[in-house]
Amino acid sequence: MNILVDAMGGDKGPKVVVKGSILALKELNVDITLVGDESIIRKELSENNYTGDRISIIHAEEVINNEDEAAMAIRRKKNSSMIIALNLLKDEKYQGFISTGNTGALITGGTLITKRIKGIERAAIASPFPTENGMAFLLDAGANADCKPDYLKQFGLMGSIYYEKLFEVSSPKVGLANIGVEKEKGNLLVKEAYELLENSNINFIGNVEARDIPRGKADVIVCDGFVGNIILKLTEGLAFTIFDILKDEFMKSFSRKIGALLLKSSFKAFKSKMDYREYGGAPLLGISKPVIKAHGSSDEIAVKNAIKQTKNFAEKDIIKIIEDNISISE
Amino acid sequence: MNILVDAMGGDKGPKVVVKGSILALKELNVDITLVGDESIIRKELSENNYTGDRISIIHAEEVINNEDEAAMAIRRKKNSSMIIALNLLKDEKYQGFISTGNTGALITGGTLITKRIKGIERAAIASPFPTENGMAFLLDAGANADCKPDYLKQFGLMGSIYYEKLFEVSSPKVGLANIGVEKEKGNLLVKEAYELLENSNINFIGNVEARDIPRGKADVIVCDGFVGNIILKLTEGLAFTIFDILKDEFMKSFSRKIGALLLKSSFKAFKSKMDYREYGGAPLLGISKPVIKAHGSSDEIAVKNAIKQTKNFAEKDIIKIIEDNISISE
Structure with a gap:
């Protein structure tokens, strides 16, 4: 298994991506191909004392930034790490690709x-969404x-198949994000989608009101990209x-400060429960090959987890299963 | 000034509505016309020892429940408190109407x-939305x-005029709920609306990302009713x-329990900051006359505040100003 990793992009740059890749090698049986500025990558590898042979480098002159407009970047930055990796991904040699870069350009x-x-x-972005009782996927x-x-x-x-295979949960609950639970609720789009x-x-468990999404009422929440992005950002x-x-x-007071100190571990536990880094991306x-978008602010742990997730995505043959199910359902 | 109040509907029934109306009379110079089951209203008035002459009663045989489908209820329940009040509202004698009942039927x-x-x-529901630095309106x-x-x-x-007059803030900031700040972001609807x-x-301050709504970036947040309801419920x-x-x-531990106790007042302060009851409805x-929808779970304080808000809505001549501005802008 050989996973392509976009070494550039992301708020923290190549440093955390290279570190995350080295961490992934310690945990997983994979080869990694880092795509990006070769001299920077070599420098980071040697700073981390990596001397193994499971990491290859493919040089890329350019970088797509978060500010780049997606369609424009795809046309103009042919030598960027992301575009080179997406081209390489068509080759059977590579089983998946992970990037912390520009989401729009990636899709x-x-x-x-x-x-x-076929x-x-x-294609949709399936974002992990932490809930009271675990992790849902919103797409x-x-x-x-x-x-x-x-x-x-x-x-x-697609969400149902991904969730079922990745978490080994049979028949995950798929809900439609809506403004009421009754079938006849919503706008024209969701009424027909229902x-x-x-x-x-x-x-399909029917409509899920927004208030029930954080409660974990559904494992997979279906919505259009406008509504989905509003839900995530809100x-x-x-x-x-x-x-x-x-x-x-x-x-505001001394006793409150003491109280906050005593509860510090509670807040920490809460935050780790909500932490996307544990999950990956x-x-x-x-897309016809596994592609994972890791958060722009990913640290090395998040990158490592995203590589792990890309490997799982590829190993579980999810794309083949989606392909077969689409041809049946059409 | 004479305000129509739907005595029926709401999760807590006529009890809190009658109490809230009596509270309103103590604070405001208004007459109140309670519409609903006369015997129940009389009983509640006497239980609260109300003997004044500023409350009138108009009897209504029926009640529209929250379960009633709006269009059906309007057609079938002609003798409901809500329909009778909406008919009375056309009369110059009444300056506004407040109900805790079925939102769909009311609109x-x-x-x-x-x-x-004209x-x-x-017509839109303009929902108060508590933010870090005050109160925004979402419609x-x-x-x-x-x-x-x-x-x-x-x-x-409409939101801008309402906010400006009610809070006496000149040129409130109006933002469009969107999935990016740039002008070209979003779906076809918001691009044209922009x-x-x-x-x-x-x-108009442009697009407001969902993450900035709770921060109070805009005073008035514009969106379609699907997205608005998702935002509120989420x-x-x-x-x-x-x-x-x-x-x-x-x-989970004794020290945490102590910590929570020490922070009790903090959480209470937070909750009151977020409390819709302070605001009303x-x-x-x-709609061509002031109509306020108070929350279904309103208590008497919330009802009192909603009556106060209805009075303000009427006094500030907001509808006339909207009318004038619409005829200019079309």
């Missing part, structure tokens, strides 16, 4: 270069702002805002 | 019976699951989930 590039799975109309988390009902049906199918999901062969913003307000309150479902 | 009934402001295409919060760009422009205009809002005479669900998880953590903007 557009994955679609245009590595191509979609029959899949749109689409932002790749497709405008969706057709059939896309949502395919998101449900019909399609209901008639598919997945474990969750992030609210958690930060709540803790900011509480922190201010905690500083978001699979781009619908 | 449909308001539109069909009391009618929209030029307004859709539409769920009345219109499918919107056209022009509706969103009108929501921005153009319209940009060319209107309100203080906020509610997340706050509850976070506190549930923290509570579990706090119970959600105005239905676009």
Whole structure:
């Protein structure tokens, strides 16, 4: 197994990606191909005293930044680490690709270069979403702002297969994010998607109201990319805002400061429960090879976990199963 | 000034509505007309030892429940407290109406019976949304699951006028809920709405990402009713989930329990900051008379505050100002 890793991109640059790759080698039986600026990568490898032969380097002159507009970057930066890796990914030699870089470029590039799975109309970002009782997957988390009902049906199918295989949970619960639980609720898009999901062969549990998403009512939450991105970003913003307000309150008296000190471990436990780093990253479902988008602010642990996840994604033959199910369901 | 109050509906029934009305009379110079079951209302008035003459009763035989489908309820329950009140509201004698009942029926009934402001295409629910630095208004919060760009422009205009007059803040910041700050981000709906809002005479600050809504980046947040309802319900669900998880953590050791005790007042302060009851309710903007929807779980304080808000809504001549601005902007 040989996993392509985009050494560039991400808020913390090649340093954490190289470190994360070395950590992954200690844990997993894989080869890793780092794509990016060769001299920087070599420097990081030697700083980490890596002398093994399971890491290869493929040089890339350019980097796609987070500020780059996706379609433009794909056209113009042919020599960027991401585009080179997406081209290499078409080769049987490589079983998957992970990047901490520009999400838009990764999904557009994955679609245009590595191509979609036959029959899949749109690739989606399946974002891990921490809930009260574990981890759910939300898709689409932002790749497709405008969706057709059939896309949502395919998101449900892909999400269900990914969740089932990756977590070894049979028939995961798939819910449609909606503004009421009744079948007739929602906008035109979700009303039609409901019909399609209901008639598919997945474990569709119907509509899930937004208030029930953090409760873990569904394992896979289906929505268009606009709604999905709103859900993700609002969750992030609210958690930060709540803790900011509480922190201010905690500083208002001596006894409160003592209280906060006594609860420090509780807050820490809460944060680790909500920590995306433990999980790794978001699979781009619908691309014909395993692609994982790791968070831009990933540290080496998150990179290591994302590499592990890419390996699992490839080993469990998820793409083949999606392919077979799509051809049956169409 | 005479305010119509729906005595029925709401999770806690006529008891809290009558109590809230009596509280309102102590604070405000208004007359109140309670619409609902006369014998129940009389009983509640006498139990509260109310003997004044500023409360009138108009009898209604029926009640629209939360389970009733809106359009059906409007057609079938002509003698319900809500429908009778919406009909009375057309009379100059009454300056506004508040209900804790079925939101869908209220907006449909308001539109069909009391009618929209001339030029307004859709009425919207403007929900108060507590933020780090105060209170924002989010509209539409769920009345219109499918919107056209022009509706969103009108929501921005109405929200801006309401916020400006009610809070006496000049040129409140109006933002468009979106999945990125750049103008070209989002789905087709918000891209077109952006153009319209940009060319209107309100203080449009552009796109607001969901993570910045709780931070109070905008005073008025414009979105379609599907997205608005997702935002509201997710906020509610997340706050509850976070506190549930923290509570579990706090119970795990003796020192944590002590810590939680020392922080009790902090959590209380936080909760009161987030408390909708302090504020009252959600105005239905676009109806030709002031209508306020108070939360179904309102207690008497919330009802009192919602009556106060209805009075303000009427006194500030907000509907006339919306009317004038719509005719200019079209």
